[in-house]
Amino acid sequence: MIELPLLFLIPSIIAAVLVGFVCSTMGTFVVRLNLSSIGYAMSHAAFAGAAFGLMITIDSTITALFFAFGTALIIGPLAEKARLQSNIIIGFLFSIMIALAFIFLNYVPGEAAKGSALRILWGSLFSVDYNDLLLLLFLSFLILAFVFVFYKELLSVMFNRKLAESSGVNTRLFFFAVLFFTGFAVSLSLKLVGGLLVFALIINPTSSAYQFFYDFKKIMIFSPIIGIISCLVGFYLSLLTDFPIGASIVIVSAIFFAIAIIVSPKRKKGNGKRNILKNQI
Amino acid sequence: MLQDIIDLRRIETIYEGEKIPVIYDINLKIKSGEFVAIIGPNGAGKTTLLETINGLLDYISGEGFVFRKEIKKNKSQIRKEIGYLIQNFEIDPLAPFLCKDIVMSGRTGKIGTFRFTTKKDWDKIWYSMGLVGMIDFANRPIGKLSGGEFQKILIARALAQQPRLLLLDEPFSNLDYASKIQIETLLNRIHEKYKITIVMVSHDLNFVPVGCNRIIVMDKGRIIMDDKKEKILHSNKINDIFKNGGRK
Numbered sequence: 001m002i003e004l005p006l007l008f009l010i011p012s013i014i015a016a017v018l019v020g021f022v023c024s025t026m027g028t029f030v031v032r033l034n035l036s037s038i039g040y041a042m043s044h045a046a047f048a049g050a051a052f053g054l055m056i057t058i059d060s061t062i063t064a065l066f067f068a069f070g071t072a073l074i075i076g077p078l079a080e081k082a083r084l085q086s087n088i089i090i091g092f093l094f095s096i097m098i099a100l101a102f103i104f105l106n107y108v109p110g111e112a113a114k115g116s117a118l119r120i121l122w123g124s125l126f127s128v129d130y131n132d133l134l135l136l137l138f139l140s141f142l143i144l145a146f147v148f149v150f151y152k153e154l155l156s157v158m159f160n161r162k163l164a165e166s167s168g169v170n171t172r173l174f175f176f177a178v179l180f181f182t183g184f185a186v187s188l189s190l191k192l193v194g195g196l197l198v199f200a201l202i203i204n205p206t207s208s209a210y211q212f213f214y215d216f217k218k219i220m221i222f223s224p225i226i227g228i229i230s231c232l233v234g235f236y237l238s239l240l241t242d243f244p245i246g247a248s249i250v251i252v253s254a255i256f257f258a259i260a261i262i263v264s265p266k267r268k269k270g271n272g273k274r275n276i277l278k279n280q281i
Numbered sequence: 282m283l284q285d286i287i288d289l290r291r292i293e294t295i296y297e298g299e300k301i302p303v304i305y306d307i308n309l310k311i312k313s314g315e316f317v318a319i320i321g322p323n324g325a326g327k328t329t330l331l332e333t334i335n336g337l338l339d340y341i342s343g344e345g346f347v348f349r350k351e352i353k354k355n356k357s358q359i360r361k362e363i364g365y366l367i368q369n370f371e372i373d374p375l376a377p378f379l380c381k382d383i384v385m386s387g388r389t390g391k392i393g394t395f396r397f398t399t400k401k402d403w404d405k406i407w408y409s410m411g412l413v414g415m416i417d418f419a420n421r422p423i424g425k426l427s428g429g430e431f432q433k434i435l436i437a438r439a440l441a442q443q444p445r446l447l448l449l450d451e452p453f454s455n456l457d458y459a460s461k462i463q464i465e466t467l468l469n470r471i472h473e474k475y476k477i478t479i480v481m482v483s484h485d486l487n488f489v490p491v492g493c494n495r496i497i498v499m500d501k502g503r504i505i506m507d508d509k510k511e512k513i514l515h516s517n518k519i520n521d522i523f524k525n526g527g528r529k
Contacts, residue, residue, distance in 0.1 A: 032377075091466055112518075123333055138393075149395065152385065152386065152389045152392065152397075152398055153389055155378075155382055155385075155386055155389075156386035156389040159376075159378055159383055159386055160370070160380075160422075161366070162337065162367055163365065163367060163386070163387075163438070164386065164389065165337060165360075165365070166335055166337060166365035166367075166390075167360060167361070167364075167365070167386070167387055167389055167390040167391070168357050168358075168360040168361040168389070168390020168391070169389050170357065202516075210375070210377060214375075214377055214378070214379065214422035214424070215377060215378075215379055215382075216377045216378055216379075216382065216427075217382075218377075219377050231430075236373070241445055250406055266375050
């Protein structure tokens with residue numbers, strides 16, 4: 001185990017909590033809207049963007065954000081109208097973004113910077129600085145406000161976009177808002193979790209919460225809780241074993257998901273009705 | 282004199298990326314309080330017509346007015362007054378939504394952006410659920426309902442927004458006989474009690490509700506007949522169009 005004073009770890013612990021919150025809160029929308037493929041593409045675009053930032057020696061968070069938003073703006077309209085199948089999006093963009101990221105990383109100047117380059121691949125316990133924390137805090141408040149103010153619109157869109165549109169909700173606005181916040185969350189989480197694994201933190205906690213509840217409100221509460229616990233346990237595991245933190249967090253969240261699938265009351269045969277009644281409360 | 286709630290003049294609607302219009306030369310006036318059934322074989326353009334009326338699809342020529350407002354310019358305003366039921370809606374049995382939330386979501390546009398759901402809104406929601414006889418299902422997961430129960434919740438959802446116009450796309454599809462009768466009775470009651478204008482699309486001539494007094498027949502993207510229910514149902518032409526497919 002790595003022996004470190006607690007004070008030294010506090011910024012990283014706060015970052016882990018915030019990363020868990022922003023990623024898994026956005027996960028509830030991404031999973032329900034079937035945006036996994038586009039989110040996956042965005043997370044790899046953010047990774048390529050961060051690599052680009054390191055290459056031209058500017059803040060990698062800024063370039064990650066640009067790449068993620070650029071991808072959302074290009075693929076969003078295509079995916080929205082189902083003009084491009086999700087497997088094509090993944091196949092094309094995943095490979096091209098990874099290829100670009102590796103090319104950019106190859107040209108990162110200086111040996112020290114090469115270390116940072118590797119850190120954006122699989123994340124690092126100590127790569128989060130004060131500015132990153134502030135940005136994560138700002139994003140957390142933005143997402144909280146977004147969900148609180150627009151909960152009824154979001155619920156309507158999550159149930160069925162066409163019905164939401166027909167009752168006067170501007171569904172396009174909410175679709176792109178979800179993409180925007182997901183891109184933001186992925187880009188800010190890169191340094192801690194790493195570009196290759198960050199999207200698992202969006203999908204796994206939400207998918208775990210989905211196994212237990214029929215009430216969207218409860219999923220909105222428990223998905224971030226599972227996300228935060230995954231990040232904290234993963235963080236501790238990383239300290240304990242010296243595993244890369246991104247890998248630790250993702251493994252913990254995947255174990256939670258596997259347990260959720262096994263014990264899910266929704267999936268149990270025979271006593272479905274009893275479980276439904278239990279979940280009504 | 283009753284005012285026209287729907288007024289379509291030489292409307293033509295085309296799907297994005299296609300060249301041939303799905304509906305064309307549509308001239309249609311529907312007065313406040315009417316209960317109209319639009320019937321026709323599959324692919325006649327019935328759903329396209331409904332989606333043109335509530336502005337989900339844009340027409341490329343002609344003029345369209347709903348509540349005397351031009352559809353293209355007032356889409357979101359118009360939709361707040363229209364309850365819409367989409368056809369063949371399949372729901373995932375594990376979907377994470379409770380019935381009361383689905384009914385509430387119908388009122389979203391009416392409540393408005395930056396406003397929260399108030400007690401008054403919830404009163405309307407409970408009232409709509411009571412009207413369709415589903416108040417006991419408020420806390421049930423939506424995916425666990427039968428076809429008929431699910432359809433009733435969707436109707437309650439449409440009613441929760443206190444619409445002036447109900448657009449129902451195939452409200453009897455995928456339902457067993459008993460559920461069809463229940464939904465038919467419900468629609469008749471809603472029309473009789475609240476005098477809401479109802480425009481219903483169906484490909485099944487056997488299920489034209491008693492309260493419906495006018496039938497519009499569509500075929501190949503055009504309106505080919507528009508008359509009183511009895512006249513249409515007893516015409517010879519209807520047999521040719523449906524080739525007995527609509528009658529059992």
